[in-house]
Amino acid sequence: LSLEEGNRILKEKLGTCTPDEFAYAEQSLKGVYKDEEILEKMDDLLELFDGVLVRAENEYPENHPLWAYLEEINAV
Numbered sequence: 540l541s542l543e544e545g546n547r548i549l550k551e552k553l554g555t556c557t558p559d560e561f562a563y564a565e566q567s568l569k570g571v572y573k574d575e576e577i578l579e580k581m582d583d584l585l586e587l588f589d590g591v592l593v594r595a596e597n598e599y600p601e602n603h604p605l606w607a608y609l610e611e612i613n614a615v
Contacts, residue, residue, distance in 0.1 A: 542587055545587050546587055546590070549587065549588065553591060554591075555592075555593045556588065556591050556592050556593070557592075557594070557597055558592065558594065559608065559609060560597075560605065562608070563605050
């Protein structure tokens with residue numbers, strides 16, 4: 540699967556993804572890969588999400604997984 544095809548599929552199936560949704564998904568995958576593997580592929584990852592990753596100020600209901608994730612970040 541090429542980066543271009545992956546990007547097309549993400550746009551078609553996902554549409555957009557906010558940074559907090561992206562970070563939550565990344566945290567959910569911890570242990571499946573090594574941090575070094577992601578760092579080595581960061582340019583590819585950014586190309587894959589080009590036009591998908593968007594900035595947004597989302598509000599989530601209390602106790603929603605993304606609400607809890609943002610609360611943890613803000614507590615640090």
